[in-house]
Amino acid sequence: MKLFDIQKIVRKNVAQMMPYSSARDDYSDTAEVWLDANENPFPTGYNRYPDPWQRELKKAVSKVKDVPVENIFIGNGSDEVLDLLFRAFCEPRLDNVVTLRPGYGMYNVLAEVNDVQCREADLEPDFSLNAEKVLALADANTKLIVLCSPNNPTGNALETEEVETILLNTRALVVVDEAYADFSEKPGWLERLSVFPNLVVVQTLSKAWGMAALRLGLGFAGKEIIRVLNRIKPPYNVNLMSQQEALKQLALPEKTKERIALVRQEKEKMRRALETLPGIKKVFPSDANFLLVEMKNATEVYRKLLEEGIVVRNRSGILHCTSCLRITMGTPEENERLLFELKNILQLPPLQASTPEAEQ
Numbered sequence: 001m002k003l004f005d006i007q008k009i010v011r012k013n014v015a016q017m018m019p020y021s022s023a024r025d026d027y028s029d030t031a032e033v034w035l036d037a038n039e040n041p042f043p044t045g046y047n048r049y050p051d052p053w054q055r056e057l058k059k060a061v062s063k064v065k066d067v068p069v070e071n072i073f074i075g076n077g078s079d080e081v082l083d084l085l086f087r088a089f090c091e092p093r094l095d096n097v098v099t100l101r102p103g104y105g106m107y108n109v110l111a112e113v114n115d116v117q118c119r120e121a122d123l124e125p126d127f128s129l130n131a132e133k134v135l136a137l138a139d140a141n142t143k144l145i146v147l148c149s150p151n152n153p154t155g156n157a158l159e160t161e162e163v164e165t166i167l168l169n170t171r172a173l174v175v176v177d178e179a180y181a182d183f184s185e186k187p188g189w190l191e192r193l194s195v196f197p198n199l200v201v202v203q204t205l206s207k208a209w210g211m212a213a214l215r216l217g218l219g220f221a222g223k224e225i226i227r228v229l230n231r232i233k234p235p236y237n238v239n240l241m242s243q244q245e246a247l248k249q250l251a252l253p254e255k256t257k258e259r260i261a262l263v264r265q266e267k268e269k270m271r272r273a274l275e276t277l278p279g280i281k282k283v284f285p286s287d288a289n290f291l292l293v294e295m296k297n298a299t300e301v302y303r304k305l306l307e308e309g310i311v312v313r314n315r316s317g318i319l320h321c322t323s324c325l326r327i328t329m330g331t332p333e334e335n336e337r338l339l340f341e342l343k344n345i346l347q348l349p350p351l352q353a354s355t356p357e358a359e360q
């Protein structure tokens with residue numbers, strides 16, 4: 001049975017609309033005089049509109065991620081990629097999306113903005129995914145099932161079998177947000193793209209690749225899905241400077257790999273150090289570049305860290321995260337500083353004072 005049919009889930013107005021045809025759509029490699037877009041002709045380095053299809057950048061992404069160019073969409077941050085998915089597939093006030101709790105807050109915001117109902121399936125207390133709970137919330141108006149793996153703020157990659165069960169039992173698009181996949185040693189979903197026609201993988205250059213300020217999000221999917229996103233995207237959604245800078249970084253993947261290795265090393269060091277501190281109740285397993293840490297009086301610890309100029313994320317108020325802080329891995333020096341302040345706050349004597357005499 002062929003469950004997935006893009007014609008059945010794309011919004012009618014999107015399927016029928018005439019896309020904006022930008023002056024540079026027929027970007028010709030041979031043209032020499034550009035009098036078509038009312039630009040200023042005097043060179044500043046950025047007086048011309050950028051390539052609306054980011055062709056050079058897509059080639060570089062294709063090489064690094066091993067995905068064909070026609071299966072790649074680039075957005076102004078993955079927030080834009082996600083927003084376009086909502087706008088392409090979810091009819092306001094009629095359709096709904098299913099996401100996970102605890103999860104990334106942006107999915108709720110995007111649902112609100114687009115006037116689409118957001119249904120949340122609870123993860124288990126150990127943050128594992130139960131496909132049945134997700135599928136039970138979905139109905140004929142569910143257009144997107146948005147999963148985040150490794151999940152934010154919990155840090156764990158979702159169970160492959162459960163995600164597969166969801167993919168195989170829904171007509172909706174299953175969007176796997178892999179913002180942290182570069183940090184994970186577990187296989188991601190890019191290599192399964194050709195197996196599941198309803199799979200969309202969203203990644204970003206904001207985290208492991210160190211380009212958060214450039215706003216570059218990546219969408220990977222079947223050609224038909226990419227074509228829909230291309231119809232509705234703002235014509236020049238990725239600016240020239242971002243395209244150029246990203247090309248430089250993507251040409252040096254070894255540098256990023258080294259940084260990822262260092263972050264992973266720091267994460268394990270941090271885990272071991274945290275686990276020796278009294279007041280720390282649990283450091284959750286993490287496939288990402290942060291640790292979710294359950295401790296005594298997390299909100300108070302959070303405030304005291306702030307007083308010392310250290311900002312972490314207080315996740316105490318959300319499901320299964322009672323008294324938890326989410327701590328991003330910084331440089332080795334920053335991590336040392338965090339541990340030092342944390343020790344003080346949890347009222348341990350400083351290291352050099354913990355001699356037998358000082359303990360009396």
Ligand SMILES: *Cc1c(COP(=O)(O)O)cnc(C)c1O
Binds near residue numbers: 077216
């Ligand atoms: C950080 C993050 C992103 C990245 O968003 P950008 O808009 O690409 O910077 C996406 N999803 C999740 C879950 C994140 O934590």
